[in-house]
Amino acid sequence: MNSLITPDNAWIVWAFIMAGTAVCIYCEQTHRWAAKLTGPVLALLIGMFLSNFKIMPTGSGVYDLVEDYLVPVAIPLLLFRANVVRILRETGPMLRAFHVAALGTIIGAFLAAFAFRGAFDRVPELTGIMTGSYIGGAVNFMAIKGSYEVSENLTNPLLVADNFIMAGMFAALLVMAGSRFLRRHYPHPHSLEGDKEDVAALAARHWRRKEISLLDIAKALAIAFVVAALATTLTDALKAQIESRILQSVIGNRYVWITFLTVALTTCLHRHMEKIQGAEDIGMYLLYLFFFVIGLKADLVVVVTKVPALFAFCLIIAVTNLLVALLFGKLFRMNLEELLLSVNATLGGAPSAAAMAISCGWSNLVLPGLLAGIWGYVIGTFVGILITETLLRLLNG
Numbered sequence: 586m587n588s589l590i591t592p593d594n595a596w597i598v599w600a601f602i603m604a605g606t607a608v609c610i611y612c613e614q615t616h617r618w619a620a621k622l623t624g625p626v627l628a629l630l631i632g633m634f635l636s637n638f639k640i641m642p643t644g645s646g647v648y649d650l651v652e653d654y655l656v657p658v659a660i661p662l663l664l665f666r667a668n669v670v671r672i673l674r675e676t677g678p679m680l681r682a683f684h685v686a687a688l689g690t691i692i693g694a695f696l697a698a699f700a701f702r703g704a705f706d707r708v709p710e711l712t713g714i715m716t717g718s719y720i721g722g723a724v725n726f727m728a729i730k731g732s733y734e735v736s737e738n739l740t741n742p743l744l745v746a747d748n749f750i751m752a753g754m755f756a757a758l759l760v761m762a763g764s765r766f767l768r769r770h771y772p773h774p775h776s777l778e779g780d781k782e783d784v785a786a787l788a789a790r791h792w793r794r795k796e797i798s799l800l801d802i803a804k805a806l807a808i809a810f811v812v813a814a815l816a817t818t819l820t821d822a823l824k825a826q827i828e829s830r831i832l833q834s835v836i837g838n839r840y841v842w843i844t845f846l847t848v849a850l851t852t853c854l855h856r857h858m859e860k861i862q863g864a865e866d867i868g869m870y871l872l873y874l875f876f877f878v879i880g881l882k883a884d885l886v887v888v889v890t891k892v893p894a895l896f897a898f899c900l901i902i903a904v905t906n907l908l909v910a911l912l913f914g915k916l917f918r919m920n921l922e923e924l925l926l927s928v929n930a931t932l933g934g935a936p937s938a939a940a941m942a943i944s945c946g947w948s949n950l951v952l953p954g955l956l957a958g959i960w961g962y963v964i965g966t967f968v969g970i971l972i973t974e975t976l977l978r979l980l981n982g
Contacts, residue, residue, distance in 0.1 A: 588636070592645040601641055602651075605631050606802050606873045625723060625876040626748040629741060632880020633888065641881050651878045652914075655815040655871045658729055660840065661847040662805060662868025663724050667929070667963050668855040669848060672956045674888070681952035682919055682927040683960065687909045690719040690931055691972065693905025697898050698976050704894050709894075709980055710966040711743055713973025715902055718747060721965025722934025722958070723872055728840035728966040733973065741883040742891040746875075750899040751932050756942070758925050759942040771914060771921035775947040797863035814851070816842035839967050846951050848963055903932055922947050 590597050609628040612619035619627055635641040673680065699713040705711070710733045717725030726747070730740050761767055768776065820839040827837050851858045908926050914924040924948070930938035935958025942951040 588639045588642045589953060590641050592642040593647075595647055598641070598645050598647045599843070600787035601635065602647070602874060602877055603967050604870060605635070606877050608872070609877070610870075610873060612819065618936045619726055621752055623752065624873060626745055628873055628876040629744060629880040629883070633741070633883045633885045634876045637882045637885040643882055646697070648878045648882060650730070651874055652964065654813075656731065656875050657817070657839065658806070658809045659868040659875070660724055660728060660843050660869070661809040661812040661856060662864045663961055664844065664959070665805070665851060665858055665861060665868075666865035666956075667848045667851045668859070669957050669963070670850045671855065672960050676848040676953045676956045676960070678920065679927065679957045680960065681921050682910070682923040683930055683957040684933045685913045685924070686906055686927040686931045687720045687961070687964075688913075689883075689906035689909030689928075690716055692909055693719075693902035695976075696905060697901040700901060701894065701898050702980055703741070704898075705735075705891060707735060709973050709976035711739060712744065712976055713969040715747065715899060715969075717965040717969025718974045719902055719906060720931050720968055721961040723876075724868075724934075724964030725969060727872065727875060728844075729969045730969060731975070732966075734839055735880045737879045739891070741879055743889040743895050744879075746889065746892055746895040746899045749896065750903050751937075754932055755908075755929060755937065758929055758941065760921065761945065762925055762941075767921055771924070772918060773921040775920065775922040775950055776945070788952065790962070792896070795862050795866070797866075800935045801862045801864075801865070804861050805808055805867055808850070808861075808863075808867075810860075812843055812846050813839075814855050816840075816846055821843055825838070832968070838966075838970065844963060844966055849952065884972055906931060922950060923953075927957060930954055931961055934958045934961065 589946075590601065591655070606628060606632035609624050609631065612627060613622075614620070634642075636643045674684075694712050694716045697715075698708055702708055703710055710729075713733070714729045714735065717729045720853050726740075726744070762776065768771075779925045819842055820837055824837040846952045910924045913919070914921070922945070926938055928943055929941045935955050938954035941953050942948075942954045947954075
């Protein structure tokens with residue numbers, strides 16, 4: 586049965602994608618139910634509804650354009666604040682706690698991969714995707730997915746499970762932040778200050794509207810497109826010279842080079858890059874477009890049938906992350922707030938870490954949490970690819 590909107594009707598296809606994405610962002614920012622569901626999952630579900638009920642096509646040249654060009658541009662835009670020197674200097678104890686939580690993700694990834702070996706297709710690749718996602722965020726999820734060309738019929742249910750697990754974990758972390766039991770067993774200096782902090786004033790300071798000019802937009806997009814073009818050209822040249830699969834996966838991967846080139850640029854030219862406003866917002870918008878598109882390409886029946894197994898798969902990784910963080914935190918007497926915020930930063934990325942610090946009144950941890958989350962974007966793709974390649978050898982012989 587043909588869809589109401591034909592694949593070659595590009596203007597109407599674009600109109601639905603843009604309007605649908607705007608609705609998702611509006612709902613996420615104005616309705617609590619949508620914020621708990623998260624914008625990406627909402628975009629995914631609306632896209633699946635439109636295509637599975639034959640309103641929109643499941644394939645179109647417009648979708649290919651979004652995947653092939655807009656996602657590689659979104660990654661450098663989201664890394665405009667990834668100044669390594671600043672991250673190392675200003676993150677402090679948060680960075681140590683962050684790496685402990687990241688170690689928990691890696692351990693959990695191996696546990697989940699062996700527990701679900703044979704349960705669904707491409708277990709090594711999905712494990713690598715979730716490793717990247719639970720160290721960095723959605724940007725790493727998409728980068729590793731693109732690196733291994735994993736089907737939307739696998740990554741869409743994985744994304745749904747991922748976001749539901751994240752939402753549950755965030756709620757649990759907020760409860761744990763106020764737990765008297767945990768406060769008795771872990772140092773918690775920031776909570777003592779946070780109990781007196783005006784959370785509303787702190788939130789207003791952090792989430793205030795940003796100033797952005799036409800020149801900011803021009804600079805941000807120019808840099809992002811140049812980085813993506815250089816990374817793609819360099820990758821094509823290196824792939825022709827490299828025979829080793831592991832080296833091709835890392836050195837011959839355009840998403841690794843996009844990350845490396847952007848981080849080098851933001852570190853060496855940080856004064857100029859930090860003056861450019863709105864890059865992260867543009868990058869996130871492009872990712873929302875992509876979430877909507879992969880929803881349009883998904884089979885709703887396949888997604889629903891695969892979610893339960895992938896839900897448990899993601900849960901193992903997330904819970905192991907938390908348990909390892911608490912265990913090592915206890916051994917090395919780390920602060921409770923930094924441990925919980927690091928778990929949040931690994932599972933949800935920089936924005937969710939900042940949001941948690943604000944909601945708990947931990948004013949001194951807002952910036953460190955944000956920077957730790959950005960550091961996750963920097964290393965998440967690389968670590969996820971290494972985990973994938975390791976598991977391909979261990980599980981597939």
